[in-house]
Amino acid sequence: MIEVENLTKHxxxxxxxxxxxxxxxxxxxxxxxxxxxxxxxTTMRMxxxxxxPSSGDAKVCGHSIIDQPxxxxxxxxxxxxxxxxxxDMTVVGFLKFCADVRNLTGLAKKExxxxxxxxxxxxxxxxxxxxxLSKGYRHRTCLAQALLxxxxxxxxxxxxxxxxxxxxxxxxxxxxxxGATKSILFSTHILEEVDASCTRAVIVDRGKxxxxxxxxxxxxxxxxxxxxxxxxxxxxxxxxxxxx
Amino acid sequence: MxxxxxxxxxxxxxxxTQPTAYAIILIFLLISLTxxxxxxxxxxxxDANLEWSFLFWHxxxxxxxxxxxxxxxxSDEQRNGTLELLGTFPIPPWSxxxxxxxxxxxxxxxxxxxxxxxxxxxxxxGEPDNGRIFSxxxxxxxxxxxxxxxxxxxxxxxxxxxxxxIVSVAICTLMVLCGYEAFIRELARFRFDFLVExxxxxxxxxxxxxxxxxxxxxxxxxxxxxxxxxxxxxxxxILSAKRA
Numbered sequence: 001m002i003e004v005e006n007l008t009k010h011x012x013x014x015x016x017x018x019x020x021x022x023x024x025x026x027x028x029x030x031x032x033x034x035x036x037x038x039x040x041x042t043t044m045r046m047x048x049x050x051x052x053p054s055s056g057d058a059k060v061c062g063h064s065i066i067d068q069p070x071x072x073x074x075x076x077x078x079x080x081x082x083x084x085x086x087x088d089m090t091v092v093g094f095l096k097f098c099a100d101v102r103n104l105t106g107l108a109k110k111e112x113x114x115x116x117x118x119x120x121x122x123x124x125x126x127x128x129x130x131x132x133l134s135k136g137y138r139h140r141t142c143l144a145q146a147l148l149x150x151x152x153x154x155x156x157x158x159x160x161x162x163x164x165x166x167x168x169x170x171x172x173x174x175x176x177x178x179g180a181t182k183s184i185l186f187s188t189h190i191l192e193e194v195d196a197s198c199t200r201a202v203i204v205d206r207g208k209x210x211x212x213x214x215x216x217x218x219x220x221x222x223x224x225x226x227x228x229x230x231x232x233x234x235x236x237x238x239x240x241x242x243x244x
Numbered sequence: 245m246x247x248x249x250x251x252x253x254x255x256x257x258x259x260x261t262q263p264t265a266y267a268i269i270l271i272f273l274l275i276s277l278t279x280x281x282x283x284x285x286x287x288x289x290x291d292a293n294l295e296w297s298f299l300f301w302h303x304x305x306x307x308x309x310x311x312x313x314x315x316x317x318x319s320d321e322q323r324n325g326t327l328e329l330l331g332t333f334p335i336p337p338w339s340x341x342x343x344x345x346x347x348x349x350x351x352x353x354x355x356x357x358x359x360x361x362x363x364x365x366x367x368x369x370g371e372p373d374n375g376r377i378f379s380x381x382x383x384x385x386x387x388x389x390x391x392x393x394x395x396x397x398x399x400x401x402x403x404x405x406x407x408x409x410i411v412s413v414a415i416c417t418l419m420v421l422c423g424y425e426a427f428i429r430e431l432a433r434f435r436f437d438f439l440v441e442x443x444x445x446x447x448x449x450x451x452x453x454x455x456x457x458x459x460x461x462x463x464x465x466x467x468x469x470x471x472x473x474x475x476x477x478x479x480x481x482i483l484s485a486k487r488a
Contacts, residue, residue: 050331052488073334080332084325088258100250101333145329 006056018207029179031198032187039207040187077146081157087131102149116144156186205235247335251343292372302384311412314395322403376458383455393475423447
């Protein structure tokens, strides 16, 4: 369960996220759409406790990320946008390190690492050094890290970015499968993914929510019945910013 | 406590799976022992307590080599984006800072321990005061720890390892030079008494030399540990400021 309440972040006079509120219930996969620079990543970084909000709060399974950061972070699996990894470690070494961080020990640790490797199809590179991996494998290694402790909440920042069509399909299926029991928030600008794996979607533009609903509801809002057209109607172009 | 160990272990793996630690330890051993037998005129002077022949060279080596060990601690983390992973793991920032610092300090402890043949040599050739040698090594190690703490603080400020190396070496060099005898003597000639006292207290030599002479003074311990802790607190402050 993710409850975002009036979350705001400004860098100087510029608002990256402006009074954002939404909830993600267990069993729900919320697609977080918006053009580049709309504040998607900033919102996710605030929910995961990486950056401090200017005002507002985010609760993860009832724990405030500001007042009880460790309890909240414990419940979250997070895949950052760039899929950062320690290049000097092997895939297994990195996942074991993450298991240690998550307080998994003994058999639980071993099983968690094996399960994450299976789920993300990493067995062929398990003992390879991370700096030799291709982009798709790096992405999946970072995803494995997010799934390791079987978290109740998953926050995935562009989880299919840079993957080939087969891998994209696998990840979408995975999100759909995990979404049956977990609360998932994932950002994307590929609108097909909304149909493929989301139960609900919000569109954000310049830090504010401009549309919220199930994929069907959103399509109805558009005059032509297509998500693409709705997205273009509601969000501002980068070039419009520049000329304004 | 457990998290400090988790981080420390990861950092050590990273130091010893790459050539960094081996190269630096090897260079330190080679240069310090070469200086001992050449410029230090170890045999001629019959310096069984290693005070001038061996330990004297350590601050000069540390000012160049300690930053090379510490420079990657936070710079790398910022460049790779793994700071975002660390920031969203359920571990207190202090465990990460301490874990990283202790890992770098441990690399240097290994380097110092590996100079043991010289202790065996002086004990074989003469009758040294082993307590005094120990105190000298303690002074040497604490000096190194001070330089490491400074490097850690600098590395929190920049994502560029080279910038971190250059700035840290500059600061450490200043600390070595400003208390150096030849320099202080020159200042004393001009009767800058206040400056002489201030620079002597600020520089490394007064504190380092008292320990190599086998003198245990509280003021030296306060000097060593206050710089170390100030730098660690500074690191923590800079890292949390970056997340705000």
